[in-house]
Amino acid sequence: MGKLSLRNLFKPPWNRPFWIGAIALIVYLYLNRGTLNEATFVLDTALIGLGLLIWLAFFSQFTLPVKTIHERLEVFRRLLLYPLGMHGPAISIVDGEIQKRKGEELRTGPGVILLDTASAAVLKRPTRFVRAIGPGVVFTKRGEFVSPDSVVDLHLxxxxxxxxxxxxxxxxxxxxxxxxxxxxxxxxxxxxxxxxxxxxxxxxxxxxxxxxxxxxxxxxxxxxxxxxxxxxxxxxxxxxxxxxxxxxxxxxxxxxxxxxxxxxxxxxxxxxxxxxxxxxxxxxxxxxxxxxxxxxxxxxxxxxxxxxxxxxxxxxxxxxxxxxxxxxxxxxxxxxxxxxxxxxxxxxxxxxxxxxxxxxTWLNRARKDRILVDHQRDYVVQQGQEDAHIRVAESASQPFAALQADELLSGREVLKRLLRGNMDQCERDSSLHSLTADEINQLQELIDWVEKQPDL
CATH class of the missing domain: 3.30.479.30 (Band 7 domain)
Known part of the structure; x- marks a missing residue:
């Protein structure tokens, strides 16, 4: 709640809901000055007060994105304090920036902070930091607040x-x-x-x-x-x-x-x-x-x-x-x-x-660059040859993948499986198939020849 002064006390009524209620009461008494008695006044006041509480409780459920019963009660409590001017700061934090009405930072009562998914902050008191708060709705206690130096942006x-x-x-x-x-x-x-x-x-x-x-x-x-x-x-x-x-x-x-x-x-x-x-x-x-x-x-x-x-x-x-x-x-x-x-x-x-x-010195540097490029090319060629050898070995051994540990093969069967593995690799790879048509035929002829030979 801000400092109490004549300037604050006599603000326009639409800025002070408490005074709106007082004016409404005066109008009610004036309109019913001839028929009003004590019992009627008490009953009307009770009904109006009860209706106000019910409507506040109803609309408080839609004021903020709250889920639990405790959060709903906290919203209702702050709406009750608002007409009396005893509420705390009500602010939002978007992308690490505080958005508020003028004068909100002067309020010290129970307040509320709404943080988007990219914002976080540390709540403060005049003499110490309190706790970290993250995305969502946060209800502050009396005396708690945030300042620009205690707010962070969670983006990269x-x-x-x-x-x-x-x-x-x-x-x-x-x-x-x-x-x-x-x-x-x-x-x-x-x-x-x-x-x-x-x-x-x-x-x-x-x-x-x-x-x-x-x-x-x-x-x-x-x-x-x-x-x-x-x-x-x-x-x-x-x-x-x-x-x-x-x-x-x-x-x-x-x-x-x-x-x-x-x-x-x-x-x-x-x-x-x-x-x-x-x-x-x-x-x-x-x-x-x-x-x-x-x-x-x-x-x-x-x-x-x-x-x-x-x-x-x-x-x-x-x-x-x-x-x-x-x-x-x-x-x-x-x-x-x-x-x-x-x-x-x-x-x-x-x-x-x-x-x-x-x-x-451009010529010397060009020569050095030529040597560097040659070394890199030789390295790439050597690496490619090693990769090719590994691929050939893996392809040739593929027919042995399903071999049982105690299964024994004849020499003819071993040779035939090796030849079949190489031929399958040439047939599966489209780039090899067009370049190794003669080799595929030769491998098939070798397989046919091996099958006609006696066991080794």
């Missing part, structure tokens, strides 16, 4: 930091003549968010996107997005406070979803420093490139309990360690599903030098 989130690929101005450029100070500061902030140095001291800026959600199984908590109360509480209770901002600053409390991309940026800086600029663009037939290695490690550090260890030169070792980033996210109730690192950007002078170097 995407957080992107770093320079935008659509920005035509390089993050390394000086302040432009037509660029405002705020625009320049924003560009520099984006640059610093993902700024990293290679082992030989070259600055590289990237764009990092992280996809994440609150930890829960899809379908858990009666919603397809997944609702787990412990994850909601971890996310809200784990929010940071930026002490560098004023107490009344809107973004002083950092939301729960600010962390994943910045953790990815820290890991990106750590592992980029293990490679030189040239190593980032080198390719090998037997190993992943440096960027692929970095991306795999960043993903592993945010999505797995244990992650491989790289030495100071970026080479993988046989050891692994506990992922600090994964544990930190788990403590916040956050589950990362995907990480992307793209839009690599270099200072203009470094990029110019690289282009010149590549122009002068």
């Amino acid at each position: 989130h995407k957080q992107t930091i770093g320079p935008s690929p659509n920005n035509p101005i390089s993050p390394f450029a000086e302040k432009g003549k037509k660029e405002t100070a705020a625009e320049y500061q924003t560009r520099q902030r984006d640059r610093n968010d993902t700024r990293a140095l290679t082992r030989d001291g070259i600055e590289i800026v990237s764009t990092i996107s992280v996809y994440f959600r609150l930890e829960a199984n899809l379908g858990e908590g009666n919603t397809q997005f997944g609702f787990r109360p412990s994850s909601i509480e971890k996310a809200i209770l784990g929010q940071n406070i930026d002490l560098n901002l004023p107490i009344d600053a809107a973004d002083r409390i950092r939301r729960w979803d600010w962390l994943p991309a910045y953790l990815a940026a820290d890991v990106w800086r750590e592992f980029l420093s293990k490679f030189t600029l040239d190593e980032l663009f080198q390719r090998s037939a037997n190993q992943n490139g440096a960027m692929k290695t970095i991306l795999n490690v960043v993903r592993s550090r945010l999505t797995s309990e244990r992650t491989p260890i790289l030495n100071n030169f970026g080479a993988e070792t046989d050891e692994n360690e506990e992922s600090r980033e994964y544990q930190l996210l788990k403590k916040r109730g956050i589950q990362v599903t995907r990480v992307e690192i793209y839009n690599l950007m270099l200072p203009d002078e470094i990029e110019t030098q690289l282009v010149r170097r590549w122009n002068t």
Whole structure:
């Protein structure tokens, strides 16, 4: 209930149902001033009151999507408090956003919150957090409320930091003549968010996107997005406070979803420093490139309990360690599903030098690429031959699948089954059937010849 003042007391009657009842009583007394007696007044008042209660009880069943008797009684109770102005906040939360009438946050009585399937929140009191609530109808007690910093969206989130690929101005450029100070500061902030140095001291800026959600199984908590109360509480209770901002600053409390991309940026800086600029663009037939290695490690550090260890030169070792980033996210109730690192950007002078170097060494690089392609082709050919051998062996042995363990075959029967298995494979496979017509005939002739021979 809000503060009691003359301004609140004398609001228009249609905003105060209590006063509507008082006016109705005055009209009733005036219309029946000649015939009204004490018994009639008491009886009429009782009938009106009883009728009001019955109608309130009836219509309360259709006000909210409730199912149990307890929930229906709670709705009825709040409708009784509404005419007296003693009810609490009545709000809805859609996609993690609070929707309410003006002044609802000032009410402190028993209230109700309706959350859609993609929303959850943590109820608060003035001095403490109370409990996590999820999709559906929630009845709040006196003094309980929610605020924008205690509400979460259960959808899959995407957080992107770093320079935008659509920005035509390089993050390394000086302040432009037509660029405002705020625009320049924003560009520099984006640059610093993902700024990293290679082992030989070259600055590289990237764009990092992280996809994440609150930890829960899809379908858990009666919603397809997944609702787990412990994850909601971890996310809200784990929010940071930026002490560098004023107490009344809107973004002083950092939301729960600010962390994943910045953790990815820290890991990106750590592992980029293990490679030189040239190593980032080198390719090998037997190993992943440096960027692929970095991306795999960043993903592993945010999505797995244990992650491989790289030495100071970026080479993988046989050891692994506990992922600090994964544990930190788990403590916040956050589950990362995907990480992307793209839009690599270099200072203009470094990029110019690289282009010149590549122009002068293109023949050597082409030769190396030719060797790489030849190695990959040989590997594919060898792998295909091995797969073909396995398929032939499986086809030849297929007639023996139904053989009993104690069943003995003659040499002629063994040979005949092997020949029959190969011929069946050629006949079943349409691509082989058109290419091995002569071989099928030869196999059939061999089978006929074997059948005419005595047992071996």
